[in-house]
Amino acid sequence: MSAPIVIAGAGIGGLTAALAVAQAGRRVHLIERAAKIEEVGAGFQIAPNAGRALARLGLEEALAAVALEPQGINVRRGRDGAVLARLDVSDVRAQWGAPFRVFHRADLQQVLLQAALGHPQIEIRTGTRLGEFEDRDGVIRLRAHGPEGVEEIVAAGLVGADGQRSAVRAHLLPTERDAPVYSGRTAWRALIPTELAPPELRARESHLWLLPGAHVVHYPLRDGSIINVVVIVSEPPRHTEGAAILALDGPELARHLRRQQPAEMLAALIEAGASFRHWPLFARPPLKRWSRGGVTLLGDAAHPMMPFLAQGAAQAIEDAEALGLAFRQLGASVERTFAAYEAKRIGRAAKIVRASWRQGEYFHLSGLAASARDLTIRALGGRGMLARNAWLYR
Ligand SMILES: Cc1cc2nc3c(=O)[nH]c(=O)nc-3n(C[C@H](O)[C@H](O)[C@H](O)COP(=O)(O)OP(=O)(O)OC[C@H]3O[C@@H](n4cnc5c(N)ncnc54)[C@H](O)[C@@H]3O)c2cc1C
Numbered sequence: 035m036s037a038p039i040v041i042a043g044a045g046i047g048g049l050t051a052a053l054a055v056a057q058a059g060r061r062v063h064l065i066e067r068a069a070k071i072e073e074v075g076a077g078f079q080i081a082p083n084a085g086r087a088l089a090r091l092g093l094e095e096a097l098a099a100v101a102l103e104p105q106g107i108n109v110r111r112g113r114d115g116a117v118l119a120r121l122d123v124s125d126v127r128a129q130w131g132a133p134f135r136v137f138h139r140a141d142l143q144q145v146l147l148q149a150a151l152g153h154p155q156i157e158i159r160t161g162t163r164l165g166e167f168e169d170r171d172g173v174i175r176l177r178a179h180g181p182e183g184v185e186e187i188v189a190a191g192l193v194g195a196d197g198q199r200s201a202v203r204a205h206l207l208p209t210e211r212d213a214p215v216y217s218g219r220t221a222w223r224a225l226i227p228t229e230l231a232p233p234e235l236r237a238r239e240s241h242l243w244l245l246p247g248a249h250v251v252h253y254p255l256r257d258g259s260i261i262n263v264v265v266i267v268s269e270p271p272r273h274t275e276g277a278a279i280l281a282l283d284g285p286e287l288a289r290h291l292r293r294q295q296p297a298e299m300l301a302a303l304i305e306a307g308a309s310f311r312h313w314p315l316f317a318r319p320p321l322k323r324w325s326r327g328g329v330t331l332l333g334d335a336a337h338p339m340m341p342f343l344a345q346g347a348a349q350a351i352e353d354a355e356a357l358g359l360a361f362r363q364l365g366a367s368v369e370r371t372f373a374a375y376e377a378k379r380i381g382r383a384a385k386i387v388r389a390s391w392r393q394g395e396y397f398h399l400s401g402l403a404a405s406a407r408d409l410t411i412r413a414l415g416g417r418g419m420l421a422r423n424a425w426l427y428r
Contacts (some may be wrong), residue, residue, distance in 0.1 A: 035061070036060075036061060036190065037061075037173070037188055037189050037190040037191075038060070038061040038062055038063045038157070038187075038189055038190065039055050039060050039062050039063070039189065039190055039193065039330075039368070040062075040063045040064075040065065040164075040174070040176060040187060040189040040191070040192050040193070041062060041063070041064045041065070041193040041195050042065055042164035042192065042193070042194050042195060042196045042201075042202060043057070043065075043066060043067075043161075043189045043194070043196035043197055043200075043333075043335070044049060044064050044065075044066035044068075044071050044147075044158065044195075045195065045197060045333065045334070045350070046078075046142065046143065046146065046333070046347045046351065047141070047195040047332050047334065047335075047347070047351070047353065047354060048064060048066070048193075048195030048196075048332070048333070049064070049071075049146035049147060049150055050087075050088070050091070050146060050350065050351050050354035050355075051193055051195055051332050051333075051350075051354035051357055051358075052064045052150050052153075052156050052327055053091050053093075053146065053149055053150055053153065053156070053354070053358075054077075054091060054156075054354045054355055054357055054359075054361075055193075055354075055357060055358055055361055056150075056153045056155035056357025057091065057153075057155045057185075057358055058093075058358045058359075058361035058362045058365060058366065059155075059361070059362075060155065060190075060361055061155050061157075062156045062157070063157050063159065063164040063189070064150065064156060064157070064158045064159070065158075065159045065163075065164055065178055065180075066158070066159070066160045067161070067162065067163035068160065068161070069160055069161045069166075070160060071117065071143065071147050071158075071284075072140060072143065072179040073158060074156070075109050076138075076139055076223045076225065076262055076264075076311075077136055077137065077138060077139065077225075077253060077255050077262030077264075078133045078136065078137045078138075078139050078142055078344075078347060079134065079135070079240070079253065079344040080101075080136070080137060080142070080347070080348060080351075081134060081138050081345065081348050081426065081427055082124065082126055082127070082129075082130035082133065082134065082348065082427045083130070083132075083134040083243075083348055083352060083426060083427050083428070084096075084132075084348035084349075084351040084352065085131075085132030085133060085134075085135060085377060086130070086131045086132045087351050087352055087354070087355040088351060089132060090355065091149075091355070091358075092149070093145055093146070093149060096145045096148070096149070096416070097135070097137075097142070097145055098361050100135050100137060100138070100142070100144075100145060100239065100256075101135040101136065101137055102135065102137075102253075102254055102255060102257070102258065103123075103133045103134065103135055103136075103238075103257065104112075104123065104134060104136060104238055104239050104240045104253055105122070105123065105124050105237075105238055106120050106121060106122050106123060106124070106239045106240070106416075107120070107121040107123060107134075107240040107242065107412060107416075108120050108121075108239055108240070108241045108242070108396060109121070109244070109411055109419065110241060110243045110246070110297075110300075111155035111243075111244060111245070111297075112243040112244050112245035112249070112250065112294065112297060112300060112409055113245065113295050113296065114297050114299065115297035115298075115299050116156070116245075118244075118408050118411040118412050119411050119412065119414065119415050119416045119418075119419050120416045121416040121417075121420050122416055122417075122421050123207040124428075127175060127418075130427045130428060133137055133237035134334050136240070136253045136254070136255060136262070136383070137255070137395060138198060138255045138256055138260075138262075139312070141256070141258065147149070148267070152195070153168060155376075159178070159180060159341065161180060161181045162178050162179065162180035162181075163178070163179045163180075164176060164177075164178060164179075164192075164194075164196065164202070165177035165178065165179050165202065166186065167192060167202075167205070167329070169192075169326070169327045169329055172190075172327065172328055172368065172369060173188060173189075173190075173326050173328075174190070174191060174192045174329065175187075175188055175189075175243065176186070176187040176189060176192060176209070188329075190326060190328065190368050191328045191329070191330070191368035191371070191372065192277075192329045192330075193329075193330055193357070194206065194329070194330070194331045194332065194334050194335045194336075195331075195332045195333050195350070196335050196386055197333070197335055198213075198316055198334040198335070199213055199337035200331065200334075200335030202331060202335060203321075203331055203335050203336075206325075206326055206329050206331065207321065207323065207326075210273025210321055210322070211278055211362050212318060213316075213318070214316035214317055214338045215317065215318065216271045216314055216315075217270055217314075217315045217316060217317040217340060217425060218269075218270075219266055219267065219268050219269075219314075219315045219340070219394060220266070220267055220269050220272070220312060220313065220314045221264050221265070221266050221313040221314075221315060221341070221391075222264070222265040222266075222267070222282060222287055222310035222311065222312060223262070223263070223264050223265075223310060223311050224262075224263050224284070224307035224308070224309060224311070225255070225260045225261070225262055225263075225306075226260065226261045226263055226284075226306050226307050227259065227260055227306075228254060228258060228260060228261055230261055230306040231261055231302075231306055232299045232302045232303060234299060234391060235252070235261070235299065235303055236254075236256075236258075236261075238254055238258055239253075239254075240252070241253070242395065242397075243296070243297075243300050244397055244399075244404070244407075244408070245291075245294040245296060245398075246294055246398065246399070246400030246401070246404060247267065247268045247269065247293075247398050248265065248266060248267045248291060248294050248341075248398065249397040249398065250263065250264065250266070250296075250300060250304070251263075252263045252264065252267045252303065261303075262308060263303060263304065263310075263374070264341075265287060265291065265310065266315075266342075266394075266397075267291065267294075268398060271314060272312060272314070279410050280287075280311075280312035281309045281310060281311050281312060282309075282310050282312070283307065283308060283309055283310070284304050284305040284306055284307035284308065285305050286311065287304055287307065287310050288301050288304045288305045291304065300403045301304065313377060315340060315341065316338060317338060317339070317340055317391065318329035318338055319387075320337060320383070320384035320387045320388070321336065321337070321384075323376065323380070324336045324372075324376045324379075324380055325372040325373060325375070325376045326368055327369050327372075328368045328372065329372075329381065330357075330372040330375065330376060332353045332354065333346075333347075333350030333353060333354075334346060334348070334349065334350065335403075336353065336380075336383065337349060337383040337386070337387050338377075338387075339386060339387040339390045339391075340390040340391050340393070340394050341390070342391075342393035342394045342397060343386065343389060343390045343393050343423075344427065345386050345390060345426065346376075349382075349383050349386055352379065352381070352382075353379055356375050356378045356379050357371075357375045359378075360372070360374045360375040360378070373408050382389075386426070389426075412425030416419075
């Protein structure tokens with residue numbers, strides 16, 4: 035039996051990559067350090083560029099069953115709630131081949147996990163951490179620290195899909211050892227029962243509220259019975275080690291936002307949150323390379339980014355599809371496969387890392403600059419705003 039491709043990390047990126055590589059005919063060992071594969075409860079927007087890739091992996095039916103398709107995205111001035119533009123996304127499928135969808139993270143993860151569990155070429159080991167590894171003449175020897183002790187695995191290739199604090203990245207690129215640092219921005223995330231939201235915000239629509247030094251994104255999930263609310267504020271670090279350590283209740287968070295003077299409707303939505311989890315956002319400039327020999331990176335390990343274009347997972351999914359395609363075309367040599375995958379993906383991912391950072395600056399403008407931005411958004415209208423992002427979704 036041929037040596038497997040080992041993928042470290044079973045987040046959205048690792049799971050999708052396991053499917054894509056297995057569908058290309060390779061044996062995959064997916065190792066995940068957590069005892070159970072589960073996503074922390076919150077939402078995900080999956081843009082058409084990622085939706086198309088997931089459909090090509092054969093997941094369309096399963097995804098459609100758990101997704102919600104908002105009809106529009108409302109861009110609002112945060113202080114008075116005025117709608118600056120409404121992006122009609124009801125015919126996005128006709129334009130870009132897949133709809134805008136939103137998912138409960140756990141639902142998306144389950145669809146990917148079930149597909150991976152059902153694939154005969156994929157072996158999944160949870161509670162198993164990737165330890166040291168070496169690449170000698172195209173043979174990877176790695177140590178997997180599992181519930182039954184340490185096992186040495188001989189692999190044909192190693193994919194580090196181990197998230198933004200990737201140990202594979204640190205080992206692979208010692209000159210790039212600088213881990214992502216706190217970006218000065220924190221997300222506070224909560225799921226709120228729809229019946230507790232102000233009535234104007236209960237429709238199947240997404241909303242983006244722009245405030246000085248802050249913005250808020252919310253959209254309905256599942257059958258519309260819950261709303262995923264993400265409040266992003268510029269603030270000094272509280273805890274920069276590990277995510278989601280702190281939580282604030284809605285009234286506390288609304289008080290925290292008082293300086294930004296949010297509209298009454300927005301403040302009422304935030305106040306309805308029982309518990310907003312603290313999620314400090316980390317960033318680093320794009321990497322100059324992702325691969326060396328039989329080792330490569332994928333997803334947040336390769337391109338940690340700010341979430342302001344909602345493209346982090348989408349890019350991990352694009353990576354996975356490109357990796358599968360490279361295996362189909364060049365699979366005999368893992369080194370050449372990884373080089374081709376990197377060449378295909380690194381430029382676009384770097385462009386999106388930079389654009390996501392700029393988007394945050396734009397969202398958080400204040401004073402005259404914010405007024406000028408709002409005028410531009412009004413002038414562009416929903417169609418113009420969508421057209422501006424065509425390079426992402428195409
Ligand atoms: C507030 C917020 C909102 C977002 N919204 C969106 C959105 O709407 N749309 C979108 O596309 N993206 C969004 N993102 C980005 C998205 O969440 C990430 O880009 C995506 O989850 C990254 O997936 P990943 O699989 O690369 O990494 P991760 O999800 O971090 O998975 C890495 C996995 O590797 C495991 N691991 C780590 N080390 C080891 C090891 N040594 N051995 C074995 N396993 C290991 C971890 O346990 C983890 O399961 C958002 C992010 C944030 C913070």
